[in-house]
Amino acid sequence: MKVISVRNLTKRFGSFTAVDNITFDIEQGEIFGFLGANGAGKTTAMRMLCGLSRPTSGEASVAGYDLYKNANRIKENIGYMSQKFSLYEDLTIRENIRFYGGIYGLSLSDIRSKTNLLVKKLKLEDSINSLVKSLPLGWKQKLALSVAMIHDPKIVFLDEPTGGVDPITRREFWTLIFEAADRGTTVFVTTHYMDEAEYCNRVAIMVDGQVEALDTTGVLKAKYAAKDMGEVFLQLARKAKRGDG
Amino acid sequence: MKALLFLLEKEFRQVFRNPAILRILFILPVIQLLLLPLAADYEVKNVKICVVDYDRSPASQRLVHKITSTAYFKLVDFTDSYAKALQYVEYDKADLILQIPAAFEKNLVRENTSTLFIAINAVNGVKANLGGAYLRSVIQDFNQELQTELIQLPRQNLHPVISIASSNWYNPLMSYRLFMVPGIQVLLITIVGAFLSAINIVNEKETGTLEQINVTPIRKYQFVLGKLIPFWVLGLVVLTIGLFISWLIYDIVPVGSLVTIYVFSALYLIAVLGLGLLVSTFASTQQQSMLISLFLMMIFILLGGLFTSIESMPPWAQAFTRFNPISYFIDVMRMVVLKGSTLYDIRDHLFKILLFGLALNSLAIWNYRKRS
Structure with missing residues (x-):
């Protein structure tokens, strides 16, 4: 079953075409990696699918809803976590979970059981009543991911979620992603880390706003005669005309 | 909701x-x-005044006393040199100069008229305006006192005086x-x-x-x-x-x-x-x-x-x-x-x-x- 279906999606800012006519489908339960150099258009593409930015043209449906007609139904069915930390630092862990649970329409008893489950899993029982700003970055990111999935969304969008996080925490973070995928959640993730690209079921590589390659990591490596995803990426990204940013 | x-x-x-x-x-x-x-606060208090008295008569003394007895004025100096008074203004030690001419009292008694001179430091416009106005009203008051004293006869006042009684509404x-x-x-x-x-x-x-x-x-x-x-x-x-x-x-x-x-x-x-x-x-x-x-x-x-x-x-x-x-x-x-x-x-x-x-x-x- 396709949970995301994109046809000729384009976003222009003035004369600059950030996302140029991209087309792809994503199956339910997939971990879909979105790679690209800075400025290749990954974040813009993701923001359109989340309803944060209006496409200039093209069509897309997310979680079975049309991007233009049912934006709010889409929002009920997706989770989103950006590289910019998005929990409230001046609220405690418990209060953050309660707030996001509440605005996704969870009942109070659901919020309570989710809170217990979540802090137990992240081993944050002792700091549940401390302010989020007092947590180390890695913990914050894991917490942010769990909170972004508090309402069991069909799809979760992760925009460079592991930026600035140490390798151990990154591993733990990916464990959370695998668990979500096992539960049937589709994961759409952008990343710069090539080892993370290897964890994905399928990978799309964006160059200058276009999807230059899209397949499983195995097929891509064979096609470009590369020993790892890093080499694949370099071969494709070298063609880019756009500079950094 | x-x-x-x-x-x-x-x-x-x-x-x-x-x-x-x-x-x-x-x-x-x-x-x-x-x-x-x-x-x-808009009320101007402590207006610094310097009096230049060339007359040194009982009348001039009385006027100075009347001015300094109000809360609005602070006498900086009582001098007989206008130049010195102007110096106070220059150094911002005085806001007002009141100059009382020689023969102030004599003219009042003999000719029923006399002139006073006020010089105002107008760097601070509000203070200058209000200070000048206060001083004028004190002098006017003094003027009326003199009239009632000096002009005993004829009893009817030569100058018709309109006195104003005001009442402040809402903020008495x-x-x-x-x-x-x-x-x-x-x-x-x-x-x-x-x-x-x-x-x-x-x-x-x-x-x-x-x-x-x-x-x-x-x-x-x-x-x-x-x-x-x-x-x-x-x-x-x-x-x-x-x-x-x-x-x-x-x-x-x-x-x-x-x-x-x-x-x-x-x-x-x-x-x-x-x-x-x-x-x-x-x-x-x-x-x-x-x-x-x-x-x-x-x-x-x-x-x-x-x-x-x-x-x-x-x-x-x-x-x-x-x-x-x-x-x-x-x-x-x-x-x-x-x-x-x-x-x-x-x-x-x-x-x-x-x-x-x-x-x-x-x-x-x-x-x-x-x-x-």
Whole structure:
């Protein structure tokens, strides 16, 4: 079953075409990696699918809803976590979970059981009543991911979620992603880390706003005669005309 | 609507966890209401006067004594050299010079007339104006005393004297505080309504939580209401604190009804919250919103009729004050607190502030939409 279906999606800012006519489908339960150099258009593409930015043209449906007609139904069915930390630092862990649970329409008893489950899993029982700003970055990111999935969304969008996080925490973070995928959640993730690209079921590589390659990591490596995803990426990204940013 | 409740809960938690906001809410009103009315005052006291007396007669002595016995003047020096007196002015030690000519008394007695000369240091225009006026009225008073004494016969006065009896309505003692305190309350409410709210919304933009909110099913109007309602409540809390302080410290009890004040304030807050929302749509950092707010606040206050009377402004400035919500509120506060005006009396103001509320909020929403 396709949970995301994109046809000729384009976003222009003035004369600059950030996302140029991209087309792809994503199956339910997939971990879909979105790679690209800075400025290749990954974040813009993701923001359109989340309803944060209006496409200039093209069509897309997310979680079975049309991007233009049912934006709010889409929002009920997706989770989103950006590289910019998005929990409230001046609220405690418990209060953050309660707030996001509440605005996704969870009942109070659901919020309570989710809170217990979540802090137990992240081993944050002792700091549940401390302010989020007092947590180390890695913990914050894991917490942010769990909170972004508090309402069991069909799809979760992760925009460079592991930026600035140490390798151990990154591993733990990916464990959370695998668990979500096992539960049937589709994961759409952008990343710069090539080892993370290897964890994905399928990978799309964006160059200058276009999807230059899209397949499983195995097929891509064979096609470009590369020993790892890093080499694949370099071969494709070298063609880019756009500079950094 | 359940989402709105969660938003409100979160907002109030954050407000009461933020020491800066708490300080602005509870300490700012106290300090402003304690300091400003006591210090920022139009009444000119301690006008420094230097008397140059070339006459040295009983009459001149009497005049000097009369001047220095009022609380308004402070005698800097009593000299016989105009040049020396001018030096005091130059060094800013004197504001006024009163020169009494030689033969002042002699002329008064013999020719029934004499001249005095007043030189005024007009660097500070207000002080010069008022000081000069005070001095003139003291001299006039002295003049009348002399007339009654010197002109014994014929009994009927040669110069018809019109004496003026005035009565000050609504503020019988012309207390400056009674005039200032209600105005300062307006400032406080405006700060909370327009500028704390703007800074708060922009803060969410800056930290990135706004983007997170935008991917949740929360509707924009819910988010906006979640932001505006807390500051609406806080504005009314600040008003209450202000009314309490002005009763406690200055013994000011509004002549009119508290209901009138609260009804108008509630509407006024909607208008200034719209202004705050508008500022927040323009600013992307808290710094920007602070600077925009500061700029607007300066103009609104200086042209709002708090310190200077709107009627004496030039026509273009008067035209501008029609678009200044603060001026309406200051007007209403003074009307209700001093005169006891009722809701019916301020219906014009109510209507206009309602228009402000509609216009500012629509503009904010329009700009918010355009930019998202």
